[in-house]
Amino acid sequence: MNAITNHLPTAELQALDAAHHMHPFTANGELAEKGSRIITRATGVTLTDSEGNEILDAMAGLWCVNIGYGRDELAEVAARQMRELPYYNTFFQTTHVPAIALASKIAELAPGDLNHVFFAGSGSEANDTNIRMVRHYWALKGKPTKSIIISRKNAYHGSSVGSGSLGGMSAMHEQGGLPIPDIHHINQPHWWAEGGDMPEEDFGLQRAQDLEAAILELGEDRVAAFIAEPIQGAGGVIVPPASYWPEIQRICDKYEILLIADEVICGFGRTGNWFGSETVGIRPDIMTIAKGLSSGYAPIGGSIVTDEVAAVIGSDEFNHGYTYSGHPVASAVALENLRILEEEDVVGHVKNVAGPYLKEKWEALADHPLVGEAKIVGMMGSIALTPNKAARAVFASDAGTVGYICRERCFANNLVMRHVGDRMIISPPLVIKPEEIDVLIERARKSLDECYAILQEKDLLKSA
Numbered sequence: 001m002n003a004i005t006n007h008l009p010t011a012e013l014q015a016l017d018a019a020h021h022m023h024p025f026t027a028n029g030e031l032a033e034k035g036s037r038i039i040t041r042a043t044g045v046t047l048t049d050s051e052g053n054e055i056l057d058a059m060a061g062l063w064c065v066n067i068g069y070g071r072d073e074l075a076e077v078a079a080r081q082m083r084e085l086p087y088y089n090t091f092f093q094t095t096h097v098p099a100i101a102l103a104s105k106i107a108e109l110a111p112g113d114l115n116h117v118f119f120a121g122s123g124s125e126a127n128d129t130n131i132r133m134v135r136h137y138w139a140l141k142g143k144p145t146k147s148i149i150i151s152r153k154n155a156y157h158g159s160s161v162g163s164g165s166l167g168g169m170s171a172m173h174e175q176g177g178l179p180i181p182d183i184h185h186i187n188q189p190h191w192w193a194e195g196g197d198m199p200e201e202d203f204g205l206q207r208a209q210d211l212e213a214a215i216l217e218l219g220e221d222r223v224a225a226f227i228a229e230p231i232q233g234a235g236g237v238i239v240p241p242a243s244y245w246p247e248i249q250r251i252c253d254k255y256e257i258l259l260i261a262d263e264v265i266c267g268f269g270r271t272g273n274w275f276g277s278e279t280v281g282i283r284p285d286i287m288t289i290a291k292g293l294s295s296g297y298a299p300i301g302g303s304i305v306t307d308e309v310a311a312v313i314g315s316d317e318f319n320h321g322y323t324y325s326g327h328p329v330a331s332a333v334a335l336e337n338l339r340i341l342e343e344e345d346v347v348g349h350v351k352n353v354a355g356p357y358l359k360e361k362w363e364a365l366a367d368h369p370l371v372g373e374a375k376i377v378g379m380m381g382s383i384a385l386t387p388n389k390a391a392r393a394v395f396a397s398d399a400g401t402v403g404y405i406c407r408e409r410c411f412a413n414n415l416v417m418r419h420v421g422d423r424m425i426i427s428p429p430l431v432i433k434p435e436e437i438d439v440l441i442e443r444a445r446k447s448l449d450e451c452y453a454i455l456q457e458k459d460l461l462k463s464a
């Protein structure tokens with residue numbers, strides 16, 4: 001076979017891709033007909049595709065390229081580490097400097113007494129660790145019946161059998177026999193879609209109290225933990241009412257339920273603090289991390305746990321681990337990423353510069369005829385597309401029809417914005433500059449206008 005390089009014609013690369021590459025979360029037959037978009041390089045917030053288009057990546061890849069593309073420092077560190085020690089494991093009483101340094105740095109950055117890190121290769125693996133860890137924790141404390149983990153419908157916690165079970169995506173549960181036993185899902189605090197006539201804050205409280213009702217129904221002696229994203233990401237950037245999280249914390253405290261904050265998206269600055277838990281004011285026992293930990297430059301994830309959880313788990317051999325737990329190259333890259341976040345005050349940039357600037361422009365999109373609510377916290381935002389704002393109506397077409405049309409207009413206008421059903425979401429690199437935010441908003445508005453025109457033309461502006 002000839003070398004496959006960036007210099008091959010797009011059509012040839014697409015044909016090879018269709019012939020051999022199975023894409024995640026994709027109808028691969030359909031994609032083969034259409035041809036996938038081929039990204040060839042990237043710098044800052046801008047991707048370049050094989051046709052030479054320059055695309056503003058308002059999703060930071062998959063919510064992960066927080067420091068932006070093309071940072072040479074990370075490449076240098078990876079090359080240096082590969083030469084010095086490309087691999088060694090952390091099993092069998094051994095360790096290495098990159099894992100030591102990264103765990104120490106994470107402990108320093110994490111709030112409270114979250115001082116211990118169990119490394120994994122991804123967010124999914126880290127949540128699988130959490131399932132085993134919280135159940136084992138209660139077994140070690142003499143309460144082996146406490147094995148149920150409560151999660152939420154429409155949550156996303158990963159795609160492995162365990163983490164996909166924790167997640168509340170019905171489309172995932174339909175395939176492959178999920179969920180595993182002893183996972184229980186309660187309703188999400190999604191006021192726009194499910195709040196009906198209730199005031200937002202009352203609704204937030206009610207949805208939090210669903211946790212208490214579930215604990216009482218299942219029995220306190222059966223429940224091990226509650227897991228949630230501080231702000232739901234893949235579910236559609238759903239910002240809970242302010243009343244929600246304090247009530248969840250109260251309930252976890254009252255019934256001694258371990259609280260797991262899945263910080264895979266919210267962690268490392270995205271919400272304007274180091275962790276989303278700080279933004280929503282909670283004290284988790286365990287945090288799941290991945291994505292922004294390395295800004296996506298290397299695959300790495302982990303679980304940060306409190307002194308107490310670490311002490312209990314450490315009292316016995318934990319029969320769990322991954323070949324790549326604390327991988328030296330990924331750890332070195334993550335450490336360099338954290339150094340950049342800290343030294344360049346990227347979190348402060350989100351909180352004081354880019355965040356407020358984007359918030360103002362993003363919320364102004366709510367004046368567009370297609371946009372119901374426009375929500376944003378730090379660098380994660382969403383808009384609800386609707387045929388009738390006052391009624392918070394959904395479209396008569398199948399969910400996602402309109403969102404897909406809008407996303408295709410964004411692509412055509414060189415903007416990566418994702419759709420979740422008929423909700424449009426963004427999660428740009430944290431280092432985005434105000435002038436780049438202007439471009440993002442201009443392209444988003446143009447795409448919304450074009451989407452609106454298509455809906456008029458196709459008579460798709462009807463409410464369900």
Ligand SMILES: *Cc1c(COP(=O)(O)O)cnc(C)c1O
Binds near residue numbers: 125
């Ligand atoms: C992406 C994501 C995961 C899964 O991480 P992977 O690295 O894809 O396995 C888990 N939780 C949340 C909140 C995520 O957004």
